[in-house]
Amino acid sequence: MSGSNMDLTTRPAVALNTPGRDSGAPAPGPSATPVMELHDVSVYYGGYEAVRGTSMPIQQNQVTAMIGPSGCGKSTILRALNRMNDPIPGARVSGQVLFHGQDLYAKDVDAIQVRRRIGMVFQKPNPFPKSIYDNVAYGLRINGIKGRLDDHVEEALTRAALWDEVKDKLKSSGLSLSGGQQQRLCIARTIAVKPEVILMDEPCSALDPIATAKIEDLMFELASDYTIVIVTHNMQQAARVSHYTAFFTAEVDDNQERFGRLVEFSQTGKLFTNPSDKRTEDYITGRFG
Numbered sequence: 001m002s003g004s005n006m007d008l009t010t011r012p013a014v015a016l017n018t019p020g021r022d023s024g025a026p027a028p029g030p031s032a033t034p035v036m037e038l039h040d041v042s043v044y045y046g047g048y049e050a051v052r053g054t055s056m057p058i059q060q061n062q063v064t065a066m067i068g069p070s071g072c073g074k075s076t077i078l079r080a081l082n083r084m085n086d087p088i089p090g091a092r093v094s095g096q097v098l099f100h101g102q103d104l105y106a107k108d109v110d111a112i113q114v115r116r117r118i119g120m121v122f123q124k125p126n127p128f129p130k131s132i133y134d135n136v137a138y139g140l141r142i143n144g145i146k147g148r149l150d151d152h153v154e155e156a157l158t159r160a161a162l163w164d165e166v167k168d169k170l171k172s173s174g175l176s177l178s179g180g181q182q183q184r185l186c187i188a189r190t191i192a193v194k195p196e197v198i199l200m201d202e203p204c205s206a207l208d209p210i211a212t213a214k215i216e217d218l219m220f221e222l223a224s225d226y227t228i229v230i231v232t233h234n235m236q237q238a239a240r241v242s243h244y245t246a247f248f249t250a251e252v253d254d255n256q257e258r259f260g261r262l263v264e265f266s267q268t269g270k271l272f273t274n275p276s277d278k279r280t281e282d283y284i285t286g287r288f289g
């Protein structure tokens with residue numbers, strides 16, 4: 001989007017068919033309830049404060065998109081939502097990340113349990129070098145989920161809109177699938193353990209437009225049962241799939257330290273048509289970023 005100098009009033013930068021492709025779905029209502037809340041969350045890598053003072057809700061059964069220029073801390077904040085930064089030496093979170101009102105960084109909270117209830121799908125599809133079946137069954141087995149494994153695997157693959165394509169080759173390697181199918185397999189693997197929240201870090205950036213469209217449709221479908229948070233570089237994608245959008249940017253403080261910060265959080269339709277902050281307007285109209 002950079003380089004253009006268009007006027008917001010004359011040409012919106014994104015298609016505004018939110019939320020969900022041709023879904024006709026209603027925009028989120030004021031009754032939406034937060035399943036997660038960030039209160040003044042800052043994330044540090046050693047002495048470097050990558051993101052400063054983020055406060056926003058994550059609404060239940062809604063898709064929340066995080067957008068903003070490269071390096072503004074979108075992935076850092078996303079990873080803070082399920083303690084995925086914990087293994088990074090020196091990484092630290094201040095403020096509160098609440099899940100159903102409970103601070104995920106409290107001493108007695110088990111990070112493994114956090115990641116089971118708040119799952120993550122990564123940028124590059126990363127199936128295990130195992131069969132399609134075992135990819136999905138893996139999480140069920142290590143979490144000791146009881147019941148008929150076959151049924152759970154079928155259910156997860158069906159929810160991930162992959163069952164019809166793989167039901168006759170469940171023993172084939174997950175790596176034999178196309179990129180888009182591999183990403184849906186990773187989504188099936190994530191939802192098999194029945195998380196409440198699914199975090200997606202640029203899940204379509206390695207995919208072609210057709211595979212991207214399938215994942216976008218799937219996100220919208222999944223939002224009826226799950227809460228979804230997606231980081232995307234693609235504003236059109238945020239506008240198509242999300243109910244709420246958080247716009248981040250990178251700023252330089254008085255000490256010449258560069259840090260990411262949340263500029264604006266609102267319903268997606270509003271953010272793209274009537275942003276409250278000039279920096280949001282400049283970004284969505286392509287004046288920077």
Ligand SMILES: Nc1ncnc2c1ncn2[C@@H]1O[C@H](COP(=O)(O)OP(=O)(O)OP(=O)(O)O)[C@@H](O)[C@H]1O
Pocket residue numbers: 045050068069070071072073074075076077088233260
């Ligand atoms: N493991 C790490 N160690 C140290 N610094 C890091 C680490 N990961 C990210 N950073 C820094 O934190 C800042 C925010 O990075 P982050 O990847 O969260 O931004 P982003 O908005 O997701 O960027 P992009 O859109 O390019 O993926 C950047 O300055 C980055 O260099």
